[in-house]
Structures are given as structure tokens and as C-alpha cells.
Amino acid sequence: MFYRPEDGHPFPHNPFNAIVTPRPIGWISTRGADGADNLAPYSFFNAVAYVPPQVMFASTSAKPDRDGTKDSVANIRETGVFCVNIVEIAMKDAMNLTSGPWPREVDEFTAAGIAKSDCETIACARVAAAPASLECRLTQIVHLPGEANFAVFGEVTGIHLRDDCVVNGRFDVTRFQPLARMGYRDYAVIREVFELRRPGE
Numbered sequence: 001m002f003y004r005p006e007d008g009h010p011f012p013h014n015p016f017n018a019i020v021t022p023r024p025i026g027w028i029s030t031r032g033a034d035g036a037d038n039l040a041p042y043s044f045f046n047a048v049a050y051v052p053p054q055v056m057f058a059s060t061s062a063k064p065d066r067d068g069t070k071d072s073v074a075n076i077r078e079t080g081v082f083c084v085n086i087v088e089i090a091m092k093d094a095m096n097l098t099s100g101p102w103p104r105e106v107d108e109f110t111a112a113g114i115a116k117s118d119c120e121t122i123a124c125a126r127v128a129a130a131p132a133s134l135e136c137r138l139t140q141i142v143h144l145p146g147e148a149n150f151a152v153f154g155e156v157t158g159i160h161l162r163d164d165c166v167v168n169g170r171f172d173v174t175r176f177q178p179l180a181r182m183g184y185r186d187y188a189v190i191r192e193v194f195e196l197r198r199p200g201e
């Protein structure tokens with residue numbers, strides 16, 4: 001079948017949400033100008049450059065008390081920094097709890113019982129037990145078409161790797177099993193990894 005998104009779709013749930021999958025989950029920690037910590041998952045997330053290392057995530061829709069966006073983007077606007085924590089399968093329920101529509105004053109670390117540590121290069125908390133965390137300085141926020149759509153870009157200024165995930169000089173995803181977002185309410189977990197050499201390698 002074919003359809004034009006601008007005309008709507010004939011399904012009970014939007015198929016677009018299930019097409020670009022699996023998506024990595026960036027568990028974004030931020031700190032407001034008032035010092036309050038915030039943590040929320042974003043699957044419109046990816047790495048976008050190697051040197052210097054850069055990442056992006058996108059925020060869609062808004063919370064009533066946050067001036068046209070959500071807590072994460074609002075905090076980043078205030079402070080210019082954020083941290084991306086990688087989510088393993090063992091953290092799925094904690095991650096999910098932090099996605100609730102909590103008011104701005106709620107610290108999701110505390111609400112979901114997640115231990116935090118300080119970042120090294122930015123004034124922000126991180127998920128202490130995450131397999132990896134990327135400390136980021138904001139480079140730009142791009143307002144995308146639509147009402148509350150923002151893409152946030154950041155340069156990575158510090159990288160934490162959990163010791164047990166570093167094996168033979170490699171960051172080994174089989175040690176923690178990354179969680180990925182599929183469409184609807186579905187998730188995937190990476191349990192099987194294989195190598196493929198590119199032409200000329």
C-alpha cells in the first residue's frame with residue numbers, strides 16, 4: 001500500500017513509529033538552572049560525527065509548564081549541557097518509569113530509585129551504573145517543522161565506560177545487552193553480534 005502522511009493513515013496506530021527501528025535509546029540527564037536533576041529516555045537519538053564526537057536527540061510535543069517543549073530541552077536551553085546514558089536490558093523498568101509525564105520539579109533519578117554520579121566535564125548528573133555515558137556540550141538546537149519539534153546537537157566532552165564492558169580493548173555490547181526501541185510498545189534487546197568486513201578491509 002501507499003499513503004501520504006499529510007492525508008493521515010488508515011491504521012489504529014501510526015505505522016511511521018514502527019518503520020525506523022530498532023532505535024537506540026538515549027537516556028538523557030539534565031540539570032535545570034535551579035539545580036534540579038532530570039532524566040528521560042529519547043529514542044530519536046543517535047551519534048552523528050566521530051571527530052569531534054557528536055550526538056543528537058529530538059524532542060517532540062510539549063509539557064504544559066515548559067514553554068513549548070519538555071523538561072530535557074528546557075533544561076538544556078538553560079544550562080547548555082546534557083549527558084546521554086546508554087540503557088541496558090537490566091535497566092528497562094527504571095528507564096520506562098522515567099518516561100512518565102512528571103512535573104518539572106520531579107527528580108526521576110530519585111523517583112525511579114536510580115543511583116546518580118556527577119559528570120566530570122559538565123555540571124550534570126549521570127546514571128552511575130550505565131554501561132556508558134556521554135557528557136555533552138550543546139552545539140545547537142534546531143527547531144524542526146511542526147509545533148514542538150526540536151533536534152538537539154551536542155559535542156561529547158567526556159566518556160564514561162563501565163569497567164566490565166571493556167574487554168580486550170573493545171567496548172563490548174555483549175557484556176550488557178543494549179535495549180532498543182521498536183514501534184508501538186515493542187522493544188528489542190541485542191543478544192547476538194556478528195562481524196562483517198567492508199570491501200577492501
Ligand SMILES: Cc1cc2nc3c(=O)[nH]c(=O)nc-3n(C[C@H](O)[C@H](O)[C@H](O)COP(=O)(O)O)c2cc1C
Binds near residue numbers: 099
Ligand atoms: C523508550 C522511549 C523513547 C522515547 N523517545 C522519545 C523521543 O525520541 N522524543 C520525545 O520527545 N519523547 C520520547 N519519549 C517520551 C519521553 O521520554 C517523555 O515525554 C518524557 O516525559 C520526557 O521527559 P522530560 O520532560 O523530562 O524531558 C520516549 C519514551 C520512551 C519510553
